[in-house]
């Protein structure tokens with residue numbers, strides 16, 4: 206059966222139109238929020254023209270085939286022609302092959318901004334009118350409780366990982382995470398979290414896909430035409446009384462433990478990305494990025510894709526994301542052993558935390574970050590919270606653990622990372 210053709214229409218928005226003048230995040234309706242915004246530019250979307258739920262080790266391959274198929278359903282009328290124009294899918298992939306559900310959503314309406322150009326894309330009969338403005342609702346009081354892995358359990362898991370690595374010649378790094386449950390007295394309005402995260406972390410990618418909301422500083426892979434780019438992060442320090450940001454940066458740069466954590470992550474990305482590229486530039490020395498809650502070691506990697514492979518679909522963004530995920534920023538070294546140990550030591554379902562999150566268009570362009578500094582809104586509200594009409598949200602944070610890690614410091618580091626979402630949830634200015 207020939208699928209029905211849907212028209213995806215993209216046109217430029219002009220000054221004077223509120224959809225052009227307002228910040229992207231201010232355009233979002235209260236429900237079905239999709240976002241990928243950095244420094245005010247990016248994409249926001251709503252409505253569902255198509256959706257895929259997928260799981261298992263072949264989730265990326267299935268998602269890739271599904272998206273190629275969807276793209277054939279569209280008759281594209283694109284008067285702008287920038288990456289992100291025409292139909293796009295927002296995607297949020299599970300960290301693990303099992304358990305975990307991944308999701309792709311093709312919104313009915315997307316408003317995008319790139320290089321100072323604002324546009325709108327509508328699919329089918331979707332209304333291009335801005336949704337009725339609905340005030341952003343604060344979530345009321347926020348209380349916290351243990352998630353699937355308590356802080357005490359996390360400390361024990363880190364100590365066990367250290368012990369295993371000290372005894373092994375082969376296992377070098379395991380990135381362990383834990384979760385924290387936040388219960389709000391009022392229903393969580395996704396936009397509240399997005400606005401606060403974007404205001405406090407403008408250089409991060411503020412994302413929302415199917416209830417996973419966050420602001421990640423880590424870019425897993427971006428593809429524009431034949432160019433690819435990644436920003437690998439690993440190695441962290443956090444503010445301490447009596448230490449200036451410059452002192453912290455110098456301490457981080459000089460830390461052998463953090464430098465080795467970082468080197469594993471960069472190498473894992475570079476090794477997996479190299480086969481797709483005719484040219485790949487990986488700086489020898491990391492740089493420092495400074496956020497409010499933490500400073501990280503960062504390496505910006507840039508590559509040029511093999512043009513012959515592009516014709517065969519071998520360099521489709523989802524296939525490359527499949528190859529590079531998980532880097533040793535969220536998995537470990539060697540990857541397969543580390544991922545197995547993560548499952549055993551954490552004993553929790555990471556869901557889509559630490560998985561690839563982002564968007565892709567019909568021309569092969571797109572951006573995927575690593576879903577860090579994020580919260581998952583639980584589908585089934587907690588009984589108590591539900592009775593009061595609140596929401597339950599699962600926050601995550603993890604740390605790269607190496608043989609000379611100190612479990613107490615890793616617990617403190619995870620706390621510093623959790624602050625990003627905690628403070629956004631609490632509305633701390």
Ligand SMILES: C=C(O[C@H]1C=CC=C(C(=O)O)[C@@H]1O)C(=O)O
Nearest residue numbers: 438439440441534602603604605
């Ligand atoms: C796993 C997380 O951070 C990663 C990214 C940056 C620095 C990291 C670190 O220093 O351990 C982690 O590899 C997280 O934020 O949950």
